[in-house]
Amino acid sequence: MGLFGKSDKEKEQEELAAQHEAQRKMQEALARRQQQEAAKPAAAPAAPSAAPATAKPQAVPVSQPAPSDGETYTVQKGDSLSKIAKHHLGDANAWRRIYEANKATIGDNPDKIFPGQKLKIPGGGARNA
Numbered sequence: 001m002g003l004f005g006k007s008d009k010e011k012e013q014e015e016l017a018a019q020h021e022a023q024r025k026m027q028e029a030l031a032r033r034q035q036q037e038a039a040k041p042a043a044a045p046a047a048p049s050a051a052p053a054t055a056k057p058q059a060v061p062v063s064q065p066a067p068s069d070g071e072t073y074t075v076q077k078g079d080s081l082s083k084i085a086k087h088h089l090g091d092a093n094a095w096r097r098i099y100e101a102n103k104a105t106i107g108d109n110p111d112k113i114f115p116g117q118k119l120k121i122p123g124g125g126a127r128n129a
Contacts, residue, residue, distance in 0.1 A: 075117040081110055088121050097122045 006014070073084060081095035089097065099110040102119045106112065113119075 071121055072118045073121050075113050075115050075119060077115045079113065079115075081113060084119070084121075 073088065075084075081098050082092040085094040085098055086092040095110070098119060098121065099106060101122045105117055105119065
């Protein structure tokens with residue numbers, strides 16, 4: 001460095017290095033995005049194509065048998081109230097019945113259920129196999 005700061009050549013080299021670094025970061029980001037997109041079909045092959053954008057991803061099939069009136073269900077990873085309702089009551093839209101029966105356990109947000117929670121399954125619905 002001279003008396004008056006960096007020379008023009010030093011400035012050019014720094015600018016070139018900054019451009020290379022920015023290009024490298026963009027290439028890394030693109031590669032990560034491509035990897036994520038390539039992994040998507042493998043992660044969720046059962047997702048219906050007509051599902052609304054706000055639908056929760058359906059992960060693992062509900063593994064417990066359908067309970068009769070008054071029985072409980074232990075929430076598993078990947079469960080949602082609509083998924084549990086579909087399996088146990090035969091209608092995914094019956095999730096509100098499960099929510100109302102378990103509001104004290106679930107709280108104010110029906111989208112926040114956690115693995116290990118024990119939920120009461122209300123009766124009155126037939127399970128579709």
